[in-house]
Amino acid sequence: MRGLALTLLTALLVVASATPALAQYRIGMSAAITGPASSTYAPTYEAYKAYFKRINDAGGINGQKVEIAYEDDRGEPQRAAANAKKLAEGSILMVNASTSATYKPFMTESETEKVPLLFGGGVCPREAFPPASPLIFCSTSFGSKWDSRFALGFIKEQAGGKKVKVGFAAQDIPLSRIELEFAEQLAKEMGLEAIPVVVVPGNTPDFTPFAQKLKDAGADWVLSWALWHVEVGVFEALQRIGWQGNYLLYGHQQTQDELARLKAGNLYAFGGNTLFLENLPIHSEINNVKGQTTHPAHYMAEGWVSAMVLEASLRKCGWPCPKDKLATAMAGVSVDTRGLRGGAIEWTADNHYRKSTYYKVYRWDPTKNAIAPVGGWTRLEIK
């Protein structure tokens, strides 16, 4: 009898302790929190932490807390593979905010375990674009091929009908090279004169030889799509050797600080996120997380948008929210980014990137002695 009572008591305790753990949205996130690429991805991890702390403090979503298990993959595929296995178990969604080298193991695990996978911070994989893979979603502002389409259109527009020679500064990582090789080809199709892509090793001690190559080839414009230190390293070297052309780069989180540091009127940064200097109400809201993060608030935009999308997806999913129901909910979500982006992020059954993507360009305006947008938002329809 005593044995039976003990067994029942133990069973009750197990059930009691297990129930609260199950009654919440369980998400797994793998990010390059440390490692060489972490300056790009760690702010996304911090934004998620701050965003969902706020959500949980306010009572959660649909009455349930959001529990996120965070794992550091350092941008390395081996660590990512271990993280994917760990996170797929018991999570209703996996989030990847890391380098493209970590994508494969996550996509494999997502497919095997039928767990939806959200890329929030790293470049969007082709599986998110139409026709999208049912489980792959992406909220990141930058997307391969579309960025080059916009960038070359911008250069052509700025050239105002003049024949211009465009150079390309890529980094020695596959994604950057593939993107700019695509851009080189596209530039030719658009009637621009294209100089062959110059590939720059990320840890070069001096960017001057690469800059010299671009200058000697006669580039009027240079487009760079790489990690920030390479994009800016080539620009600074070009500037030093007296190059007089214009430089267009993808604006990562550092853009606002760096445009102000360099104060160069010929440096243009394009991207999908509004800079915080525009002082929108949402920017003030993000500024309130100061003290909870090691990165400045204006580095959080990318992660904040991704967290907004996740919140909207969980709300739409309701409760209970198993992984298949969540994937269905995500495939119909529409999120007002409140000015952080040029428009809403809308996913459909076959488009998990967004129906429209928006770009804005900023530069240092010497006449205003301040950073200023170059025109408004440009919308591209994703088909």
Next chain:
Amino acid sequence: MTQVLATTVVVASLYALLAAGYVLVYRATRVLNLAQGDMMTLGGYFLFLLASAVPGQPALSVVTAAALSALAGFLIYRLLMRPMAGHPIFAAVLVTVTLGILLRAAIVLVYTDRIRHPLPLLGLANPPRRLPGGAVVSTFDLLTVGVAAGLFVALFVFLRLSPLGIQMRAAQRGIDFQLLFALSWALAGFAGALAGILYANNVRLDPSLGVLGLKAFAVALVGGLDSLGGVIPGALIVAAVEVLSVRYSDPLLADVSPFLCLLAMLLIRPWGLFGTKEELERV
């Protein structure tokens, strides 16, 4: 061509500063200090720390950062390397590998991975300078060349003329080993810090700068691991191959060119240009 030449000398100077650290430690202690690149990064962060604490005081910040780095080198010897005495050299080398990892992790913990630029905090600018022949370099490029030249002259004078330096050169014959070993580590920390301080102001500062130390390691081996004089031609050869490969071949070769130089040297003259044959056997 003058630009290629100027860039080669600048890159060689940076490598020479780093490689001097490898040679100084190796000559005195026979240990390959694989944390030299991270000691460079540490020097850069000391500068950033001081420039943030007392903005607009470049002389104070630079001198204190270099002194702190020398102290760090001294402490590394006293706390980590000295207890390794009597153990195989291989174990000591592994300690330096671990030290490098720990330094990087500590920097990330304190400063995150964000790219930093101490130059504005120091209240300095880095304008371009036109050289005779038309080449253009930055002010800090020129400083890098000047500082490297100054350091090597000072080291040669110190090692050949000062009593302590003469003892360092003759370390195998005895006298105060502990002091000389500690001094070698302190000098390696100092040389690494000079490279870090100059690079942080000229290009950027982030925790991953230590990878440049690997290229400088190739420089030290090409010149001869026990030859301070060999560092200069070693650095010039490696830098020239790197810069020329960008200019006239595939830019991607730039990253591997120091190791191609190393491989070629190992095949032709394994003890390096000015190294001694018996030292290679020790390695």
